[in-house]
Amino acid sequence: MMFSEDFISELKERTNVEEIISEYVNISRKGKNLIGLCPFHAERTPSFCVYPNNGSFYCFGCGIGGDIITFLRLAEHFDYVEAVKYLAERVGMNAVVSDEENEVHKQKSLVYKVNRDAAKFFYNSLMSNRGVEALNYLKNRHILPKTVKHFGLGYAPPKGYALTDYLKRLGYSEEIIILANLATKTRYSKCRDRFEGRLMFPIIDVRGNVIAFGGRALKNEIPKYINTSDTPVFKKSSNLFALNFAKNSGQNKIILTEGYMDAVSLHQSGFPNTVAGLGTALTLGQVKLLGRYSDEVILSYDADEAGQKAAKKAMDMLRENGINVKVLSIPKAKDPDEYIRLNGKDGTIKFKNLIDNSKSDTEFKLESLKIKFDISSSEGKIKYLTEAAKVLSSCESAIERDIFSSKLCDETGINKSAISLQIEKYRKMNFKKHKKNEFKNISKLTAAINDKVNKEKRENLRAACAEESVLSCIINNPDIANNIFSRISEDEFVTDLNKRIYRSIKNFSEQNKSFDVSFLSEKEFSLEEIGRITKITCLYTPNMGTRESVNEYIDTLLEEKRKKNIKNENSESEIKKYIENLKKIKK
Ligand SMILES: [Zn+2]
DSSP, X not given: OOSOHHHHHHHHHHOOHHHHHTTTSOEEEEXXXXXXXXXXXXXXXXXXXXXXXXXXXXXXXXOOEEEHHHHHHHHHOOOHHHHHHHHHHHHTOOOOOOTTOOHHHHHHHHHHHHHXXXXXXXXXXXXXXXXXXXXHHHHHTTOOHHHHHHHTOEEEOXXXXXXXXXXXXXXXXXXXXXXXXXXXXXXXXXXXESOOSEEEEEEEOTTSOEXXXXXXXXXXXXXXXXXXXXXXXXXXXXXXXXXXXXXTSSOSEEEEESSHHHHHHHHHTTOTTEEEOOSSOOOHHHHHHHHHXXXXXXXXXXXXXXXXXXXXXXXXXXXXXXXXXXXXXOTTSSSHHHHHHHTGGGHHHHHHHHHHTOEEHHHHHHHHHHHHSOTTSHHHHHHHHHHHHHHHHTOOOHHHHHHHHHHHHHHHOOOHHHHHHHHHHHHHHHHHHHHHHHHHHHHHHHHHHHHHHXXXXXXXXXXXXXXXXXXXXXXXXHHHHHHHHHHOOGGGOSSHHHHHHHHHHHHHHHTTOOOOGGGOOTTTSOHHHHHHXXXXXXXXXXXXXXXXXXXXXXXXXXXXXXXXXXXXXHHHHHHHHHHHHHHHHHO
């Protein structure tokens, strides 16, 4: 164990679980517990539950659960040591990692370090003779030297082995260089640079670590962008470029652009609250991240068809996750940078005005509809109003719906109450659809998790349920525990996961310790398995602890095990018979 049990116990005692989780989730009190929208899966009705009395959480939607350490591991992609260190810092305790510092943590630290050295190498390459082409490109895009330095932009030489050779000279193993996705193994098992002849954008997390790179082609090479694939420190779907700066901009609005270059030039023009996606459509993880640092997102996407399509998708996702959305449209310029330059020394102020006057997502959608239909004809009017009512039906604010209905009424001369009626009709339909979808998603998720976490549960449903009840009783009621330990051995368990949990609890008990998921090592149980253990813990009701109930669980368990044994024996004897028959035939 990396930290002493006393240390972890004190740490958890001092930690205010409610306070930490509410930094990520809007939770409200429901009886003794707290409930909110799950930060780990998309949902509209809350199924994420926090239990302050034992400091744990569980999502009834997706099955994720555990203690505050698990929560931070999932929410921040911390490893175990990082999560403990983070908590310790918050409550003013000194987390000393022992010599047996775990492998995962060591490896992650090395990947951070190799990334930082790679970033330095790219920066120095850009500043050297070989970086001329890339520097010229930046100059043409009006990027100043101080901006290059601020972002640590760089250049990956085209040679193919330059970075790898450099890092090896610094003492990094090929294994770490490949793990960081800075190089890949070629067919001839050589270690070759992943980025060649590209302008490099380091991606830095909110804690200041270089976690990945985006590489832009300088000519017309395909693909235009290459990004680091997922590594132990980087998940493309839950990071954003320049968020490390934007989070300190002191503003609760974030400008979201599509490309790295747009973000870089907006920062240079005095908009440090700009971030960029990582070359893919906006993901749920990124939306959740944006929600943590802002109340409002202003979309500054390309004006072309692809950009507008991506913007519409982003709007819906942001709105569904409770973030206000505005859409920036830039008149007479292809991107923010061009607009600012065309307007000379007033460029920045004018652009700020554009931001302040950017349209809400609803306004934006209604306007793009209006262009589509000819509202001077009755037919066009009907089509326009039908589509507009659909758009307005997804507005949660009654005031917003009312304002836009009045506008539609003015525009088309159609009675406002008719428009409102149509909107309400769609709202009812939406509600039904969402409920259905949510249910579908949850059952899909739960089914998947059932398979993933305890793969044997499906095949042995009755046994697994009895096992879980027994485990829940032991964890929650030490008085019953000893009774159960004396009556069944781990061999009586049918499913392997539950058997392992039982063994682990029994070990704790034999050492006179109370069972706590914080003390389970990553080698023993995966994060998903810890979630399952938390669920099992939360299952418990006082009713389950009565002697009758416990007897029933044990009986069920023994009976199911017997059935399983008979089945195994049968199949064994069948095989024997089959082999004997074969022998006879051969003779
Ligand atoms: Zn969930």
